[in-house]
Amino acid sequence: MNSTVVELKPVQEKRRRLGKVNVPKVTMAHGGGGKAMRDLIDDAFVSAFDNDALAPLEDQARFRLADLASIGDRLAVTTDSYVVHPMIFPGGDIGKLAVCGTVNDLAVGGAKPLYLTCGVIIEEGLDVQVLRDIALSMARTAAEAGVSIVTGDTKVVDKGACDKLFINTTGIGVIRQGLDLGVDKVQPGDAFLVNGLLGDHGAAILNARGDMALSTPLESDCAALHGLIDAILEAVPEVRFFRDATRGGIATVLNEVADASGVGIEIQENQTPLRDEVKGFCEILGLDPLYLANEGKLVCAVPGDRAEAALAAMRAHPLGREGAIIGAATDNRPGRVVMQTVFGGRRIVDMLVGEQLPRIC
Amino acid sequence: MKYVDEFRDPEKAKYLLTEIRALVDKLQAGRDRPLQIMEVCGGHTHAIFRYGIETMLPDEIELVHGPGCPVCVLPMGRVDDCVTLAEIPNVIFTTFGDAMRVPGSKKSLLQAKSEGADVRMVYSPLDALQLAKDNPGKEVVFFGLGFETTMPSTAMTVLQAEAEGIENFSLFCNHITIIPTVKAILDSPELQLDGFLGPGHVSMVIGNASYNFIAEQYGKPLVVAGFEPLDVLHAVWMVLKQIDEGRSEVENQYARVVPDEGNMVALNAIGRVYELREFFEWRGLGSIDHSGVRIREEYARFDAERKFAIQSIKIADPKSCQCGEVLKGVIKPWECKVFGGACTPETPLGALMVSSEGACAAYYQYGDVEKIHDLRAAIGADDCQVGETQAAEAS
Numbered sequence: 001m002n003s004t005v006v007e008l009k010p011v012q013e014k015r016r017r018l019g020k021v022n023v024p025k026v027t028m029a030h031g032g033g034g035k036a037m038r039d040l041i042d043d044a045f046v047s048a049f050d051n052d053a054l055a056p057l058e059d060q061a062r063f064r065l066a067d068l069a070s071i072g073d074r075l076a077v078t079t080d081s082y083v084v085h086p087m088i089f090p091g092g093d094i095g096k097l098a099v100c101g102t103v104n105d106l107a108v109g110g111a112k113p114l115y116l117t118c119g120v121i122i123e124e125g126l127d128v129q130v131l132r133d134i135a136l137s138m139a140r141t142a143a144e145a146g147v148s149i150v151t152g153d154t155k156v157v158d159k160g161a162c163d164k165l166f167i168n169t170t171g172i173g174v175i176r177q178g179l180d181l182g183v184d185k186v187q188p189g190d191a192f193l194v195n196g197l198l199g200d201h202g203a204a205i206l207n208a209r210g211d212m213a214l215s216t217p218l219e220s221d222c223a224a225l226h227g228l229i230d231a232i233l234e235a236v237p238e239v240r241f242f243r244d245a246t247r248g249g250i251a252t253v254l255n256e257v258a259d260a261s262g263v264g265i266e267i268q269e270n271q272t273p274l275r276d277e278v279k280g281f282c283e284i285l286g287l288d289p290l291y292l293a294n295e296g297k298l299v300c301a302v303p304g305d306r307a308e309a310a311l312a313a314m315r316a317h318p319l320g321r322e323g324a325i326i327g328a329a330t331d332n333r334p335g336r337v338v339m340q341t342v343f344g345g346r347r348i349v350d351m352l353v354g355e356q357l358p359r360i361c
Numbered sequence: 362m363k364y365v366d367e368f369r370d371p372e373k374a375k376y377l378l379t380e381i382r383a384l385v386d387k388l389q390a391g392r393d394r395p396l397q398i399m400e401v402c403g404g405h406t407h408a409i410f411r412y413g414i415e416t417m418l419p420d421e422i423e424l425v426h427g428p429g430c431p432v433c434v435l436p437m438g439r440v441d442d443c444v445t446l447a448e449i450p451n452v453i454f455t456t457f458g459d460a461m462r463v464p465g466s467k468k469s470l471l472q473a474k475s476e477g478a479d480v481r482m483v484y485s486p487l488d489a490l491q492l493a494k495d496n497p498g499k500e501v502v503f504f505g506l507g508f509e510t511t512m513p514s515t516a517m518t519v520l521q522a523e524a525e526g527i528e529n530f531s532l533f534c535n536h537i538t539i540i541p542t543v544k545a546i547l548d549s550p551e552l553q554l555d556g557f558l559g560p561g562h563v564s565m566v567i568g569n570a571s572y573n574f575i576a577e578q579y580g581k582p583l584v585v586a587g588f589e590p591l592d593v594l595h596a597v598w599m600v601l602k603q604i605d606e607g608r609s610e611v612e613n614q615y616a617r618v619v620p621d622e623g624n625m626v627a628l629n630a631i632g633r634v635y636e637l638r639e640f641f642e643w644r645g646l647g648s649i650d651h652s653g654v655r656i657r658e659e660y661a662r663f664d665a666e667r668k669f670a671i672q673s674i675k676i677a678d679p680k681s682c683q684c685g686e687v688l689k690g691v692i693k694p695w696e697c698k699v700f701g702g703a704c705t706p707e708t709p710l711g712a713l714m715v716s717s718e719g720a721c722a723a724y725y726q727y728g729d730v731e732k733i734h735d736l737r738a739a740i741g742a743d744d745c746q747v748g749e750t751q752a753a754e755a756s
Contacts, residue, residue, distance in 0.1 A: 212484055279362050285484075286407075343590040344371040345413020347727045353706040354462060 018042040026126045031156025041154055044128070045118065048135040049142070053115070053150040061115065061150035068114075071174040076111035078102060079170040087134070087164055089208040091200070091220030094167055095137035097295060100224045101246065102171040103145050107226035108242040108298060110181045110233070111173030116142060118152040119168040124159050134165065145224040147171075179233070185240040186261035188331040191307035193300050195228060195314050196221070196322040198250060199278045202292030207281065214284070216277045223296030228319045232300065235313035240301040244294070248352060250326075251290040253299045254337045255351045265337045267327030267349070290339075290349060291356050304328065368589030369412070377594045378417055384601040385419045395423040397553055397690055398600055401543060402560035403430030403718030404588050410727040412590040422597065425690030426713075426720030428542050428646060429560055431507040432459050433684075433712040433719040436642040437676040439535055440465035446502050446533060446669060447478040453496060455489040456504040458482045463715050466676045486518035486532070493522070493530035502665045506535040510562040512654070513627035516634040519656070519663045533665040534656050537641060539563050540571055541652040547579045551691045556600035558593070559585035561615040566631075568623025569611050576609045587615040634660055642675060644712035645684030682711035687720055694721040695733040696740060701725060 019039030029036040082098040106113040200221040243253045302310045314320035337349040406426045447454035461471045474480040493501035505515040582603035586596035596614040641653025656664040683697040704710040713721035
């Protein structure tokens with residue numbers, strides 16, 4: 001909690017007593033705007049997110065501009081909705097994801113993440129305890145990441161109108177003076193790095209759905225990356241861009257970069273870090289790990305002669321131990337991503353057309 | 362990864378490529394056209410593109426990507442039947458993932474799902490049977506497709522349903538069989554193929570003797586191949602070796618998986634449940650005699666076609682499609698009039714653009730787009746506009 005940045009409302013003499021929910025499941029009554037709703041918000045969210053900006057429960061959170069301006073010269077705002085199924089999976093849950101994902105979307109732009117909002121859409125019938133657990137998971141993740149959840153919204157919808165629980169988080173951060181990162185800033189000769197093993201989240205989620213009846217210890221890599229980003233920027237301020245490689249995997253990020261910067265990108269299959277479990281999972285299902293989602297992996301580019309320094313900074317951080325240099329930008333074939341395969345051949349790595357579907361045989 | 366990396370060893374690949382180069386130099390003396398080798402199976406097509414094998418082989422070898430992608434060769438009318446089944450109230454329609462996107466004449470299963478049909482992706486027909494057990498009030502239909510590779514699993518599922526007395530499960534059978542189709546290709550007057558890579562997984566079921574006619578009557582070498590990149594290179598080398606030595610035989614490169622006699626248990630299950638259809642329609646190739654199977658009368662109650670009285674309507678392939686010529690190796694995918702213009706993976710007109718195992722989709726996704734563009738310009742195949750082609754189709 002960064003209390004210096006928050007306008008401290010007159011501290012209440014005594015905090016009001018928080019409401020409790022005494023039924024096991026969320027019902028339509030909890031979305032009705034009355035006492036039941038207030039109790040649910042208190043019980044699940046206010047008690048978990050407890051902080052000074054949220055405490056007054058106004059319709060908006062308020063910040064002093066001067067405090068924000070002391071950190072940097074531009075505001076960064078991002079929003080993302082989380083609808084993951086299953087809600088709870090090895091390595092995380094929808095709450096942790098909703099914090100990390102939005103923190104990362106701020107951090108990859110060079111912003112210091114400060115505040116999050118939390119809007120939830122709940123399907124009637126959800127266990128109140130599950131909601132409490134997920135709110136606590138959000139609170140824990142936010143505390144670890146040093147951000148505050150400062151305002152929120154709760155809606156309950158009829159059974160079938162959503163899948164158990166959807167969360168939207170909007171993030172506000174401040175970009176430090178002088179930083180100007182962008183996917184359009186890559187130049188031929190730049191090196192591309194990733195901060196570790198790829199595809200864990202995508203494989204863990206598919207596996208957690210249980211359809212494949214595969215027993216593997218795969219866990220989501222869900223993590224907030226701003227600390228790692230700070231460490232890399234500290235060592236190599238010339239970083240061109242960061243992107244978290246979420247849906248569509250690193251293949252999608254690299255294609256976006258090739259397109260925006262007008263460079264060709266060549267990656268080496270034998271340099272892309274993958275754990276054996278993910279490789280095996282992809283082999284069995286006919287999936288390509290380059291397109292699997294990550295929730296704690298970023299791609300970045302640095303000038304070629306700074307690649308080793310960036311790699312060293314990455315590896316010195318707990319979230320970058322298995323970092324690797326995976327390829328380079330070239331002036332060959334602008335806009336295309338080409339992979340040198342482990343086998344010695346070359347192939348184009350294109351954008352996916354739709355969802356990646358398992359092959360029949 | 363153990364048992365996988367060994368078959369992707371770049372050093373061994375270099376050695377094989379040197380040997381292949383030497384054979385090609387010898388064979389090409391006095392020839393005025395490339396050596397054409399067809400890989401019958403879509404799994405091989407996928408491996409070839411996935412590992413960039415075409416970029417490693419000498420230019421004088423042309424790989425022709427054959428008809429072995431069951432998703433690709435499924436005719437539009439059958440996809441329409443799937444949609445009809447899926448839209449029956451109370452039906453849960455189950456399918457392998459990559460069949461969801463195949464376009465019918467009006468919509469794909471993915472679109473039907475978005476409009477409210479209960480379409481579910483499963484990984485095995487047994488998952489569909491389990492769904493039937495879990496939902497006794499519903500009718501569960503499984504979309505059976507594929508060659509002899511997937512036939513045993515659907516046959517076993519029907520037998521299992523019978524044994525357990527599960528009456529709300531049925532199979533929409535679209536299984537096809539590879540041999541009559543290879544024969545149809547061999548009988549094609551435009552044929553120029555010099556040899557075949559035989560389908561590894563199909564052969565694991567049917568064995569190797571079924572291919573003897575290719576070697577004996579048509580004089581073409583065939584090597585049953587595995588799906589790792591070294592398997593493919595090794596099998597190409599074996600085909601070239603046969604040509605060089607003037608032999609045409611059926612050889613088995615994939616002996617670690619394929620027994621010469623096939624799998625008797627699987628063949629028995631297939632024989633119990635299925636019988637040959639007189640003919641079956643293939644997208645891109647037309648009707649081929651005895652190329653599909655249907656469920657025998659004995660198991661009629663598990664046959665979705667009979668249970669729901671499906672009246673298949675034949676939908677002609679779009680006229681501008683040249684999938685048939687690509688499948689036979691007469692033209693390369695990028696030589697097709699509509700490749701990359703009216704026909705793309707987002708809006709496939711033809712069979713081969715549909716699945717990632719289809720030759721055109723593979724070229725489109727993994728191929729060298731700039732090179733293809735130049736090649737198309739050289740043959741005067743300008744990228745036509747989607748609207749124009751659709752207008753031409755309608756007229």
